[in-house]
Amino acid sequence: MKSLEFKILIILFSNLFAFPFFTLAQSLGEKIVNVELISDYDGVSDRFNLGVRFSIKPGWYIYWKNPGDAGLAPSVELNLPSSLKAGNILFPLPQKIDHENVISYGYFNEVVLIIPVEVTSRDKFKIENLVKAKVSWVVCSESCVPGRASVQLKVIKANNQWRSKIEKYAKMLPQPFEKSGLKIESLKVERKGKSDIVRVKFGGSLATKIVDFYPEQMDKFLIDFKSIKVKDGILEVSVTPTSQGDRVNFLSGVLVLNGKGYEVKLDLTKTN
Amino acid sequence: MTILKIFGFSLIFPFLTVSFGDKVEIGSVVPDFSLNDLNGKVVKLSDFKGKIVVLEWTNPNCPFVQRVYREKIMQSVQKEFTEKGVVWIIINSTNPKHRDYRDAKELEKIYKEWGAVYTAYLLDPDGKVGKLFDAKTTPHMFIISKDGKLIYNGAIDDDPRGEKKEKVNYVRNALNEILNGKPVSVQVSKPYGCSVKYAEN
Numbered sequence: 498m499k500s501l502e503f504k505i506l507i508i509l510f511s512n513l514f515a516f517p518f519f520t521l522a523q524s525l526g527e528k529i530v531n532v533e534l535i536s537d538y539d540g541v542s543d544r545f546n547l548g549v550r551f552s553i554k555p556g557w558y559i560y561w562k563n564p565g566d567a568g569l570a571p572s573v574e575l576n577l578p579s580s581l582k583a584g585n586i587l588f589p590l591p592q593k594i595d596h597e598n599v600i601s602y603g604y605f606n607e608v609v610l611i612i613p614v615e616v617t618s619r620d621k622f623k624i625e626n627l628v629k630a631k632v633s634w635v636v637c638s639e640s641c642v643p644g645r646a647s648v649q650l651k652v653i654k655a656n657n658q659w660r661s662k663i664e665k666y667a668k669m670l671p672q673p674f675e676k677s678g679l680k681i682e683s684l685k686v687e688r689k690g691k692s693d694i695v696r697v698k699f700g701g702s703l704a705t706k707i708v709d710f711y712p713e714q715m716d717k718f719l720i721d722f723k724s725i726k727v728k729d730g731i732l733e734v735s736v737t738p739t740s741q742g743d744r745v746n747f748l749s750g751v752l753v754l755n756g757k758g759y760e761v762k763l764d765l766t767k768t769n
Numbered sequence: 770m771t772i773l774k775i776f777g778f779s780l781i782f783p784f785l786t787v788s789f790g791d792k793v794e795i796g797s798v799v800p801d802f803s804l805n806d807l808n809g810k811v812v813k814l815s816d817f818k819g820k821i822v823v824l825e826w827t828n829p830n831c832p833f834v835q836r837v838y839r840e841k842i843m844q845s846v847q848k849e850f851t852e853k854g855v856v857w858i859i860i861n862s863t864n865p866k867h868r869d870y871r872d873a874k875e876l877e878k879i880y881k882e883w884g885a886v887y888t889a890y891l892l893d894p895d896g897k898v899g900k901l902f903d904a905k906t907t908p909h910m911f912i913i914s915k916d917g918k919l920i921y922n923g924a925i926d927d928d929p930r931g932e933k934k935e936k937v938n939y940v941r942n943a944l945n946e947i948l949n950g951k952p953v954s955v956q957v958s959k960p961y962g963c964s965v966k967y968a969e970n
Contacts, residue, residue, distance in 0.1 A: 566905040566964065567906045567961075567962060567963055567964035568963070568964070569929055569930065572930065596964055596967075597896075597967040597969060597970070598899075598900060598903065598965065598967055599905050599906075599964035599967075601964065633930075635832065637963070637964075639867060639868050639869070639966070640831075640868060640869055640963075641832055641833075641963045642832060643832045690794060691795055691796070719957060719958075719959055737957060738957075739955060739956075739957045739958055739959075740954075740955070741956065
C-alpha cells in the first residue's frame with residue numbers, strides 16, 4: 498500500500514473511536530472499493546444477467562460467500578421492479594488466502610457477482626426497468642475496512658464492455674460436479690475427539706488433478722479450514738458440530754482442478 | 770510417598786498438566802500461561818484458579834471490534850459478569866510490526882474511552898497464547914470453567930453483520946448457564962471478525 502494511503506489510514510483509525518462507527522471507516526472502505534451494477538441485457542431476451550461489479554484497489558481483497566476463518570461475505574440487497582425476477586447471487590471461484598493461522602477465501606482487484614434475471618412482464622419492463630441495490634462489504638489488506646454503497650441501473654441494452662465482464666466472470670462460476678469427469682468412489686466419516694473427519698476418495702482420470710476444496714458455510718458445524726487436504730484424489734476435512742452429540746451429515750463446496758471449480762454436495766449419511 | 774506428592778500436585782494445579790504445545794480443545798484442561806498486562810506486570814492464568822475466566826481476543830483497529838464496543842455489546846457482558854465474580858481477560862496478539870499495533874498506553878486510553886470493563890488486559894505480541902487457543906478473529910471468545918477446563922470457544926453473538934434486532938449472545942448465555950449450575954448448551958460457535966494479526970513465523 499502506498500505511503501500516503503497508509504498515513505491517511507493511521508490518522509483515520511487513531512480517531513475512529515471518536516466518530517460514529519460507519520462514517521470514517523466506511524468512507525475509506527468506499528475509496529478502496531468501487532461498486533457498480535452492470536448487465537448483459539441484449540435488448541430483446543427474457544433472460545439476462547445482472548452483475549455487481551467490485552473494483553478493488555491493488556493489494557486489497559473482499560470475501561467469497563464463505564469468507565473462511567475471518568471476514569464477512571459481501572451482501573447485496575436487490576430492489577427490483579415488478580417486471581423482473583432474480584435468482585440467487587452467484588460467486589465466481591475465489592482465491593485461497595492464507596495468513597499464518599487464518600484461512601480466507603476472496604477476490605483481489607476485481608470481481609463481478611452474477612445474478613440471473615428473468616423478465617416477467619415485457620410490457621411492464623419497457624416502463625419499469627430501474628434496478629437498485631444496497632451493497633455492503635468488508636475489504637482487507639493488512640487491516641480491514643467496512644464499506645457500503647447504494648447503486649442503481651436502468652436496464653437498457655448493455656455495452657460490449659459490460660457484456661465481456663459478465664461473460665468473463667460467468668466462466669469463473671463453479672460448474673456442476675457432473676461436468677468434472679470425477680466420480681465419488683468412497684465416503685467415510687470418522688470420529689476424532691469432538692470432531693468428524695470426512696474422507697472422500699474421488700475417481701476418474703482427473704482425480705489426481707484436484708488441488709483444493711473450498712467448503713460452503715454450514716449452519717451447525719464448524720469447518721477447520723487448515724485441516725483441508727487433497728492429495729492423490731483423496732479429500733480430507735475436519736468438521737466440528739456446534740451442538741454436542743451432533744454428527745456431520747452433509748458437506749458441500751467447490752473442488753478446484755485445472756483452475757476451475759466444480760460444485761460437490763456430499764450426503765454423509767450414505768458413507769461406506 | 771513421591772507418587773502421592775506428584776498426584777497431589779496435579780490436583781492442586783490442573784493448569785499445569787497439559788503440555789503448552791497442544792492446542793486447547795473443548796473439555797480439556799487449559800494450560801497455564803503468563804503475559805504482561807498494560808502496566809508491564811506479569812499476569813498468569815493460574816492467578817485466577819478456581820474462578821470462571823473469559824478470554825476476549827481484541828484489536829481496536831478491527832471494524833468488528835469497533836462495532837461491538839460502539840453498540841455496547843461487549844461492555845454490557847463484561848460489566849454484568851465481572852460484577853458476579855467472573856474474571857474477564859482481554860488479550861491482544863497483534864504483531865508489533867503490524868500497522869494495527871498500538872502500544873500499552875494507547876490501548877489503555879482507547880479501551881477506557883470505550884468503557885471496557887476487564888480484570889486484566891494482556892499483551893501477546895509473539896502470538897504464543899493466541900496460537901495456543903487457535904484464536905482466529907477479533908473478537909474471539911473463550912470461557913474457562915472453575916476447574917480449569919475450556920467450555921466455550923466462539924463468537925460473542927450470532928450477528929456478524931450487526932443487523933439483527935434480536936441477537937443471541939453466546940457468552941452471556943453460557944455464563945448464565947454456568948452460574949446456574951447448568952451445562953453450557955452452545956459450547957462452540959463460529960467466531961467472526963478480522964483475522965488476528967499474528968507475527969510471521
